[in-house]
Amino acid sequence: MPPEKKRKQLETRKQIWIIAYEQTSTTITPAMLQQHKILPLECHTAVWRGLKYTLIHCERANRISKAFIASVTEKLSKNHGIVLEGHASGHNLLSSTDSSKNEELITHPGFVGILELFKQKSTDLELWAGEGKTAHEDVAAMKKSVIYKQLRIERGPQQRIAELTSDLADKDQKIADISADKDQKITELSSQLAAKERGISELSSQLAAKDQKISELSSKQRNAPSENSQQNESQSKYDALRDEIVDDIKSYAAFRDFRSRLASEKKAQ
Numbered sequence: 001m002p003p004e005k006k007r008k009q010l011e012t013r014k015q016i017w018i019i020a021y022e023q024t025s026t027t028i029t030p031a032m033l034q035q036h037k038i039l040p041l042e043c044h045t046a047v048w049r050g051l052k053y054t055l056i057h058c059e060r061a062n063r064i065s066k067a068f069i070a071s072v073t074e075k076l077s078k079n080h081g082i083v084l085e086g087h088a089s090g091h092n093l094l095s096s097t098d099s100s101k102n103e104e105l106i107t108h109p110g111f112v113g114i115l116e117l118f119k120q121k122s123t124d125l126e127l128w129a130g131e132g133k134t135a136h137e138d139v140a141a142m143k144k145s146v147i148y149k150q151l152r153i154e155r156g157p158q159q160r161i162a163e164l165t166s167d168l169a170d171k172d173q174k175i176a177d178i179s180a181d182k183d184q185k186i187t188e189l190s191s192q193l194a195a196k197e198r199g200i201s202e203l204s205s206q207l208a209a210k211d212q213k214i215s216e217l218s219s220k221q222r223n224a225p226s227e228n229s230q231q232n233e234s235q236s237k238y239d240a241l242r243d244e245i246v247d248d249i250k251s252y253a254a255f256r257d258f259r260s261r262l263a264s265e266k267k268a269q
Helices: 003-011 030-035 066-080 109-120 136-140 146-223 228-268
Strands: 016-022 040-048 051-058 094-096
Touching: 016 066, 016 109, 030 040, 030 066, 040 109, 040 146, 051 109, 066 094, 109 146, 136 146, 146 228
Parallel strands: none
Antiparallel strands: 016 051, 016 094, 040 051
């Protein structure tokens, strides 16, 4: 296909369509559209001034041509009894955002009705915002929604400035909370580190005392009488003291490792 022809075909595909049909007809649902390979990002239906209006908004990659949506609505009419007849105030029953055909979204009576009913939180408006979300607040928070965008425009610059100011204040508070939490953690870690350092200092003193005892015991062994009972008693004391020293050394090593980890965490902060 020549590039120009392909580009022209792409240009006729639209993201937003509004279908007008008789109020007594079955409501067009996202499930119906999905059965015919129309994948809406949002789909809203309003009962407004004697007609039903279904707004279909698709992602850019899933845009729809008029020929395709016309064929789908024909199938919906045949399968579900949807009557595509009526008068939509000068607009076609199948309308897109093509301004050259007087089909601007914001002037379309269907969109005007959807927006008004949305503001009123009316039960005459059925909402669907993808993944089965049908709550008013879901659509109100959906930044890709055409309703969200239009309401934001209507609120005006001053309102948007107020919203941005509020958002910034919230972010500043979150930053302050995170900073305070980090400071608290650093203080706690520093306190724990100081306590461990005191414990290690005390352990070092105990080890020095044990070393002195070992030295004294070794000296006594060398100078002790040669009787077997005295030698065995000295040997037993020596072995017991040696085991105690080994346990202390292990404890010291564990404290030293813990201190090293705390120092690393403090440095990372």
